[in-house]
Amino acid sequence: MNNLIKKIIEGEEIEQIMEYVVSDIYKNGPDSITNMEVLCYLSIYQPDQFIKWQNRILKYMGLYYKKTNTECLPEVIFGMYSKHIKETYNHTYTPVQANIVDGIEDNNCFSFSAPTSTGKSYVFRNIIYSSNHDVVIVVPSRALINEYYYTLCKFIEDKSVNILTFVDKINVKKAKRNVFIVTPERCKELFKKKDEFVVDIFLFDEAQLSNEKSSRGLFFDSIIRRAQKAYPDSKFVFAHPFVENPDAQIVKNHFNTNNSSAKCYKFRNVGQMFYALDGGKYYHFGINKDIMGNQKHLCCYDPVEETIKKQGSILVYTTKASIYNKKVFSQFSRYIKMCPEIIDKDAKKYIKQIKKYIGANDDSGAERYSQMIHMMKHGIVIHHGSLPLQARLLLEQFTQAGYCRICFATSTLEQGINMPFDIVFLNTFETSKPLSLKNLIGRAGRSSLDKKFDYGSIVVKKNNMSQLRDIINEGEVLETVSMLEQDLELEQDLQEYKEAILDGTLSDEYNITEKQLDKLRTFNADNTIKNILDNIYKNGILVSLNTINEDKQCQLELYEQFIRLYEHYLGRDLCAGEKNVLNTAIKILLWQIHCKSFKDICFYRYSYASKKQERDQLQKVIDDGTEFEKYLAKLKLEHLDAAFVTGYADIPDKQLPVFSMFGNKETRAIAVDYDRIVFDTYDYLDKIIGFKLSDIYIAAFSEYYKRTNDDRAEKMVQLIRYGTENEKEIWMLRYGFTFEDIEWLEPYIVRINQEEVIFNREINKLPIEKMNVINRFI
Structure with a gap:
């Protein structure tokens, strides 16, 4: 099998190609990036042939959550496996998800790596839900805190579970246990109150942060060591994307190897295809040249333009400097002009909230004019690590609700935020950060519940084609010696x-x-x-x-x-x-x-x-x-x-x-x-x-x-910690309300202390967006 891009576009040997790929997935699972590329091309250029095989492909990929029909004997076998998983775990897991559950249950420490679309978050939600005591989720960014918080609030309706983005002992009269979602920096608060909690499990998501040669990398490892010492009976779980040696966490943090395990999963839930931009034209190219072909092939359409027309979304990975100096907006001005002003009322609510929060004006030339707000009115989103937390949360909700057409983002999006895009456009290419690039590439493609083959696309500039191939084919390896034990020159x-x-x-x-x-x-x-x-x-x-x-x-x-x-x-x-x-x-x-x-x-x-x-x-x-x-x-x-x-x-x-x-x-x-x-x-x-x-x-x-x-x-101390000396305001802040919330919420609170918060009956008159702020405490 060779030169497959050309053959598929021209309609040659389609039956043989399809049979070869489907047979390989049946035997080995969806672990080959090349097989997934081939399926993308077949679905685009040979849709009539592809649709005949699609049901079988989804079955063989183990995507049981898509609820596909059983149409032939081999599919019956996969149907039986699906039924076994459902009966054993009481969830419609994929085989990989079921194996992750086993790894966590059978070990005190389980470290694994898996592609972005594996669905580990779904597994984590179920584990958190079924825990008997406290759970600590450690994530690398505030943005990912928001992601977990709002997902868990929807998933866990039981109000006897505190879901908090900080560590505190509150609401004790109603809450029987806590789920703390924190960055390593916020996790340090846990150790001040270590005797007040019983932690069942520590989940370290995007745990490759420990490989960073920075103060954050050092801090991350320090949190693991302190947690081991403070909670020796807890389980520890480490999740990474695209890492060849997830066992590095076990070695570098000196976990007992007798009750620890690690696994590297390769299976993918979505396909991906690749484009090169050269002289204003787009070309197809493959990762494995021996199979997909040595030459790039002219694409008969503009994938970015087509995606915008279909109300899809594009992530443009760029530098913060190019956002600050506006150069990236000039580069993509043609596509920006294709995005009309949004008229949807719900979308406008997000824009209004951000505008109010940062005190901005969206009229060009006015005092405190915000280009970020102005562009958002057209579905253009800016995302980077210096966005205020509240604004970042609203931007992510805006994007997840389907209002974003183009997102200009820095590497903050690499850290597992559930913001999948139809296209990831690598406008900047940092060969020094291969794992970051792989993580960003993982944003391309949405794993849906629809009975169809899901895929995403990646665009690079022509001179980055070989580098991209090298990075995708190269295995990423974590260091097995912690920064805590390395001889480094530090401040x-x-x-x-x-x-x-x-x-x-x-x-x-x-x-x-x-x-x-x-x-x-x-x-x-x-x-x-x-x-x-x-x-x-x-x-x-x-x-x-x-x-x-x-x-x-x-x-x-x-x-x-x-x-x-x-x-x-x-x-x-x-x-x-x-x-x-x-x-x-x-x-x-x-x-x-x-x-x-x-x-x-x-x-x-x-x-x-x-x-x-x-x-x-x-x-x-x-x-x-x-x-x-x-x-x-x-x-x-x-x-x-x-x-x-x-x-x-x-x-x-x-x-x-x-x-x-x-x-x-x-x-x-x-x-x-x-x-x-x-x-x-x-x-x-x-x-x-x-x-x-x-x-x-x-x-x-x-x-x-x-x-x-x-x-x-x-x-x-109170002023520095909370920004106020007022006891009622301090308790409101400890419950997670912001100063912006306090302005309107304070009159509705009858009593608030460590035991509970009591609201007066007037809260029933509040609009839905304000009720959502207090709903978990009612």
């Missing part, structure tokens, strides 16, 4: 963290090392903390933002003391670049402490960056001045540079230079991108304040309170 704080994990001196209460904690207990640190409290409280009352801003000396001293406290923790002085980033983070933290919403913070930063006050004054002259004054004012407005604004950067980093988010006089004030402000603000809140600073400052003020009984320090 001092990470090195101390690594050593503390290994020698057991990490504080479960504060999630920092005992060495770091000791630095925050010194006499000098105490003086710094006292100075902060003296500046931020007057007569025991939190001073207003206006008071801080009006007294520049107080403001400068307050910022300097917060910086100094971080330097105590770090054990060194910060460089100028680090200081600028931390200074901005402290400003945002103070806004948060003073109950400013996300959109408020974005507005403050945008107004400063775009010199709004100065622009407003110039505009007043343009509106009311003499002709000459108008001329000068217009000239000044056109050439007014954006203010110097330090953008997000990871700290600590001794090499970090002083930099402005908008460059050095490269951006005019009127051209400041509001979306960039939104994304950057979220990075500060999430990656610096949420992930790093809060632990440090909470530890410092908590320890100071223990030594001095200064009530102001205890209040500061």
Whole structure:
């Protein structure tokens, strides 16, 4: 069998090709990417022949959930196997899914890899549902938290099960057990309350994160070690896509091999075919050249255009830089213009919610104009790691509801989010990240319940064809030695963290090392903390933002003391670049402490960056001045540079230079991108304040309170942790409600505490979208 793309397109040897492929699937299962490619071409170019075999193909692939008919003797055998699985597991599992269930039930640690479309989430949902005690699901991203949360809320209607995206002991009067869906960073909270939970199982989804040579990779492994120590009787499950050696998790984390097992599954539920873009034209090509053919073949249609016309969806994988500088939108302008404005009322609700959340305007040229919102009105979605969590959730729901035509995304979509697309267009090609590319390719193709063969398509540029073949054919191997045990050059704080994990001196209460904690207990640190409290409280009352801003000396001293406290923790002085980033983070933290919403913070930063006050004054002259004054004012407005604004950067980093988010006089004030402000603000809140600073400052003020009984320090802990001192608001936040929720929800709550939340009868008048927020607690 050779040159099959050409033969199928031209209608040659179709019967022999079909019989060969179907026979191989019957014997070996759908484990060959080439067989799946062939089926894609047959379904497109020879649909009349393909439809005769389709039922048998679906049977032989083990897709029992499609409820196909039995039409011949071999299909009877597969029908009997399907019936056996249903009787044994009480679910319509595929053979692979049934085998995963066995692996989990028979071992204390089970690690496996499988293609994206295997349906592991369905297996996990059933395991979670049938567990007797608490379950912890660890995922690499906040986006995947959302995915699990909303899926499990629909699947598990039993309100005696808390489904939480954070670790806390709440709703104890009604809830008998908990399902915690957390990132490694949020999972650390589990160890503060380890004696309050009985964890049946830890599910580590997208566990290839442990292979990252980064602080996150180190953190991921540390969570596994801490979980093993805190919950020695729990089961551990690791799931990966496209990994050849899933047993690496067993080896690197020193699980007992006598009750551990690993398996690599190759079976696929959907087919995939490949296109190369060359000179504006699309060509077919195959992964296995010996079988599919050496030459690419001109495609008689534009797959992207056809998909848009059929109301399908395209994922364009690109860089964050190309989204920020808008170049990718110019590249795909022809396809963007094919997407009409959405008129569907439900779709508009998603757009309105995001617009309100980030405080944006979708009218071009208006203040706080958001290109992201404007494009969304046409079914164009932007997705990357700096999207605010709430906005990301709404964008994903918008996409899953079928309103997205084109999604411009970075590698955030590689991490298992259930957003399948008809086409994955690899506009950027990172050969250094083969597993990431495989994961993204796995987004192509939707596994449906329809009685048809499902497939997706991948598009690459012509010069990436060989690289793609190499990556798909190359097996991905995880390291078998944890970062915790590798000799790596790390920043001092990470090195101390690594050593503390290994020698057991990490504080479960504060999630920092005992060495770091000791630095925050010194006499000098105490003086710094006292100075902060003296500046931020007057007569025991939190001073207003206006008071801080009006007294520049107080403001400068307050910022300097917060910086100094971080330097105590770090054990060194910060460089100028680090200081600028931390200074901005402290400003945002103070806004948060003073109950400013996300959109408020974005507005403050945008107004400063775009010199709004100065622009407003110039505009007043343009509106009311003499002709000459108008001329000068217009000239000044056109050439007014954006203010110097330090953008997000990871700290600590001794090499970090002083930099402005908008460059050095490269951006005019009127051209400041509001979306960039939104994304950057979220990075500060999430990656610096949420992930790093809060632990440090909470530890410092908590320890100071223990030594001095200064009530102001205890209040500061509450403010940093929750953004409020109000007890009712704190409980609402602990139940998972946001500050945006609190604004409308607070009057409806009669009582809220650790035991339960009681609502008044007026909640029955709330609209459905607000009822959905509180439904699990009613």
